[in-house]
Amino acid sequence: MAEVGFARFSAREVAKRIGYSIGTLYNVFGSYDRFVVALNTRTFGIWARDLEAMLAASGGDRIRCLVESYFAFARTNRNLWLAIYDHHLPDDFVLPDEDHRQRGELTRIVIREIAAVLPAETAPEVPHLARSLVATVHGHCMFDLTGSFALMGEAQPVEMALARVRETLAIASGEGRLG
Template sequence: MAGLQKAKSEETRRRVLEAATAAVEAGGMDAVNIRNIAADAGYSVGSVYKHFADLDALLIAVNSVTLARIKEVMGEAVEEIDDPLAQLKVLAQAYLEFARANRNLWITLFSHQVPDGKPVPEWHIQENIALLGFIATPLRLLNPDLGEEALAARSRTCFAAVHGLVTISLEARFVGLGEGTLESEMDFLVERLAG
């Protein structure tokens, strides 16, 4: 009996999370409304709150889905590549393509802020840090003399630089780059950052 209850609970959570993820994909973070998510998933509002304490918890779960998708894309991108510089370039291009193809999920990942004083769950912080491992692995090969702290800092710097270029370009800021130029300048940036 307990096993059946657990399975039903997991199914409810899964369906609510799928409905919230679909809402973000379709309309961005502002499209996530607990009442609408409950209706879309086929459950009561109380069922949503049983699995997600509030809207922030639900959006963190959606962002976790997004991080898992980025991790999958990045893993596939470097699967057959041995050269570390080529890996970094491919990772940057894969990140750009993910952002283009999943714009609302990507924007929500970086736009959602939990209120001051409310902690971000440790597991979610670790999911974010895990993605930096894709950058750290080839950087370590290119810069074997970097200590762990320096490698962590360089990985964050590389991510921040690529993310910044992607952001200003996809937002069509006046300093952003257009398609074609963006890809080649991304390679240029990665080459310089890789050391």
Template sequence: MALGAAREIAAAEGLRGLTVRRVAEKMGYAPGTLYNLFDSLDALILALNGETLARLGRDLVAAGESEPSGRATALVDAYFDFVERQPLLWSVIFEHRMPGEGALPGWYSDGLSMLIDGTVAALAPLLGAWPEERRRAAVVAMWAALHGLSMLAVSGKLGLVSDETPRSLGHLLVTRVIGGEGCDLGRSSVLSSNAKASQ
């Protein structure tokens, strides 16, 4: 009930709407009841964000089962479909900060790693020549860039720099990154091209 109430509030108002009192009122309980379930509001928000990431993970797994030739496009579309369905709920993941120097719990970090690992595995057929550590770095970089596009779109600021949709820019970005043939091979190709041009 607490997660359901928090999810409804976050989907409608984002992080600013999430307070102990608001969540408890939506549940139909006194605010103190929430502390019998979670140590703090931050713990509730972490649980909500973990649930959101798990839902995204399921969508990405489904997209990752598509034909390899269209898999990158399917993954980008799945990501933006998810964000566009509930942009304010998605924004809570990146707007929430643990108080002080509070570290994220292990289960949360593990969930993020599983999400990245699943995407790396899905894109492996398209990154065959890339070393494993480079594949993961590429996926993290693409995720960070897609997140930036989505957050600019959610905040209404993407239009200040581009008339393109975040989805089309995301496709451009991912296609460009995956178009490389691996770290060393890509660098060799560039050096070879430069050498030929100078002759």
């Protein structure tokens, strides 16, 4: 997946490289979707560990670190990052509890960091706000990776995303007004 990306990914090629038959691979995971879910869950784990390491080394501006880390992970692990969003599961697919827990660790880190900069009375809204901020940063990052920002003449997508996050946090903390 890291080498070729989701569009060119082949479970058959993985099975061949590790010396298994495709049937054995599907017996282990149950289906192609469950195999890709396992790979993407692993990516979430790597991403969460990378984020914690970057936060530990950040030295202060942890919100900047969150935004920069998002872009850094996506840029460094482009194919793995894109595979998370390119793989679409069937509507009736149920994510196993362990995968759900592992994938949620990244969001828990963001929630923790957002909660740390907001007043205590905002605590009930922090999870919702954190997920919205992740979506904001994700959109900026996607435009960066696809070249859309470059085509628009925007040269600082990280700074743009950080500005939107800071504006939102200022409003949430009562320092600003929307509009």
